[in-house]
Amino acid sequence: MAFLEEATLMDPRFKVKLSTDEVWERLEAAALREMLGDEDTVPVEAQEVEEDEEYEGEEVENKPRVSALEELLAEDDKELRRSLIQQEKTAPTILENIRNELSVYRGPVLPIPTSEDPAHWWWRKKETFPILSRLSSPYLCVQASSTPSERVFSTAGNTLSKERSRLLQEKVKMLIFLNKNC
Known part of the structure; x- marks a missing residue:
């Protein structure tokens, strides 16, 4: 029964017919599983890159040779690395992206006429809903009758x-x- 309810939500023609929070949460969990794959591992969050340590003693010989330009712009490169790390920290997570797509799909997106093909609708909306459109095909490929x-x-x-x-x-x-x- 759960699959049928989730499939009903994924069909834009009938999404308004079923609107319990429990089903939307199951759909969110299914989208998260789709994005993470079948693995049970959660992606590692972005970690700060440690500053380059100064080489001491014997390790000076192992230090890679740096050109004069690289030496001159070393501080700029470090600042660039810091800003990239900061952007990664402020970038939305997969779960936030899924929740954003679900809230847009759940809210202002109007249902389509019953004569329209829902698979074609998802194909047209794959730029707007990249995660949900990817999730829609397993739900919409099921035959409606035997x-x-x-x-x-x-x-x-x-x-x-x-x-x-x-x-x-x-x-x-x-x-x-x-x-x-x-």
């Missing part, structure tokens, strides 16, 4: 009979494929 599979079983039942019991497996597969697609 009719296609029942047709295949019916075709197989019509193809195989007592009189045709000696057909090879490959031949049966080809006959079912031809009956289904022609």
Whole structure:
């Protein structure tokens, strides 16, 4: 039942039909799992790069050779590294990005007409919702009914009979494929 509720939320035609916070939280957790992959590890946060230590004694010989320009601009490079680290610290985390996308999708985005294809809608919105559009395909690819599979079983039942019991497996597969697609 949980998968069905999450799939309902991922379909922009029906997202307003189901709006319990619990389902939205499950969808947030699914998006987080999608972004982190199947691994149980959490990405390591950005750590400060330590200042270059002065070389003493024997280690002076192991110090890489630095050009005059690099030596002249060493302080600028350190300042650049510090500013990059600061930007990483202020950049939104994956969870914040997911929550931002969910809040925009949950709020002002209007539902689409039932005649419109939700997969196509997500394809058009992949720039606006990069995380959710990536998450949408597993939810939207599920068949809404069992009719296609029942047709295949019916075709197989019509193809195989007592009189045709000696057909090879490959031949049966080809006959079912031809009956289904022609």
